[in-house]
Structure formats: structure tokens, C-alpha cells
Amino acid sequence: MASPSARPGRRRITAAVGTVLSLTAACALGQLAVQPAVAAGTSATAPTVTAFTDGFEDQTGSTPSGRWSTSVRDCSGTGTATVDSSKAHSGSKSIRVDGKTGYCNHAFVGTTLSGGGPLYVRFWINHTTALPTGHVAFAAMKDANDGGKDLRMGGQNQALQWNRESDDATLPAQSPVGVSMSKPLPTNTWSCIEYGIDGGHLTTWLNGSEVAGLIADGTPTSDVDNQWVQSRPGWSPSLQDLRLGWESYAQGDDTLWFDDIAVSSSKIGC
Ligand code: CA
DSSP: OOOHHHHHHHHHHHHHHHHHHHHHHHHHTGGGGGHHHHHHHHHHTOOOOOOOEOTTTTSSSSOOOOOBBBBOOOOOOHHHEEEEESOSSSSEEEEEEEESSGGOOOOEEEEEESSSEEEEEEEEESSOOOOOOOEEEEEEEEBGGGGTTTEEEEETTEEEEEEETTTEEEEOSHHHHHTSSSSOOOSSSSSEEEEEEETTTTEETTTTEEEEGGGGSSSSTTTTTTTHHHTTTTTTOOBOEEEEEEESSSSOOOOEEEEEEEESOOOOOO
């Protein structure tokens, strides 16, 4: 009862089996060793992020200029981000952010990122007020692979955390054990924060030391990245900008300074 249209299908299957047999033979002869060279060629032409370092010493006014903008994407209020000469990690200038409670008081200084591939960001941060219990963010990056929503770094339960705006997943999980695997952000001193994002892997360092609770390695770990991974399998951000400042969703005023920002495709260090 085979219809005429079924016969070409059978012939295709025969051809596929023949191809498999040929590939098997080729593997046995080691002839597929050519394939890694193709992969390496693809990697060599992949775009890499445009690196820069900036200590704000070339800023001439109180309004951030050059690569930096204080424009916000939706609403704004009483928060401000200005060039400041009262405190600096190096040189004499930094960015001061007067952060206020309430989402629409958010204030950032931001710059676009170009290129792609692994992204490492390092900045020095100093602030006056311990991270609150409520959720806050002091860094945000627009993720083109997540509907344009932000990947955010800040704090909750008085410790550093990552948060995905799209699904509100946190890293680490906000269980007592998870929070204990993160670190508070020291006040009234300069701290070096660095993070590296390569595909779906995220690593964070505070003053040069990895923070166990701030690592997403793609393998779900209880109290750390279990929710992060399982809520969004295959998460692999494509980050379009870097914004440093303050966003408070429930409680928490803070005054923060940022200096010596660095963006690179490889580990930067403090
Ligand atoms: Ca500076």
C-alpha cells in the first residue's frame, strides 16, 4: 500500500544511512580532525567587547559627559548622578550618586557597550549606608537576550546580590544560607567589584576574592543559583549598556561614589 510519494522518503533514508556509515568510517580514520579548525576560525572572527577604562578625570562640569549619560529609560525623580571632586579612588574626580528610595527616583550614569563575547566589568565603589533589607540595585545592564530587561547588581537582606528584572530571579537565592554565601558592601571605604559574564556563566569578585554566592555556573546549586538556572535554562545575556547608580524598590537611601571603571573581554583585577 505504499504510495508513490513514500518511495522517495525511503530513498532518503537509505542515503542518510549511507552518510552515517561514511561519517563512521571517516571518524575511524581520524578524518574529522579538520572540524576544530573550522570552529577556531569562527571564534577568531567573533566580535569582542570594546574595552575602556575611565576615572572621570577628563570631566569638566558637574554633568557627566563624553561616553556617560544620565538619561533614564522611563521615569526620574529626586535621585542625581553628578561629577564630584570631594572623593575619588584615583585622581580627584568620581561620580557621586545621591540615591533615593522609590523606583522612579532612580539615577544612573550610563554608557553603551559594543561588541560581544565575554564581558568583564570592574569598578570601585564607596557608599555611606549599609545595604538595606529591601531590594536595591547599584548597577544595571540592558540584556538584548532577555527582552531588553535589565540584569541588575545590588543588594538584598543586607548582602550583595544579582537580580534579573524579567523574572525577578536572584543570585544567590534569598534563603539564610544563600545570603550567608554573599557579602555585605563595606561603607565609607573604597571597594573593588568585578564581574565576568561569559555565555551563561557569571562570576563576581569583591576586593579580588570570588564571592561564592554570586557565581552562576550553569549547574544548579542549592541556595545559590538553583532558581537562577532553573527559571531560565540556557540564560546567556547580550548586554547593551552599563549603568552605575541607584535604584531602590522598597526602602533605602544611599550616597555612592564610583571611580576607575574598566570594561574588558578578559579578567581585569583591582
Ligand atoms: Ca577618578
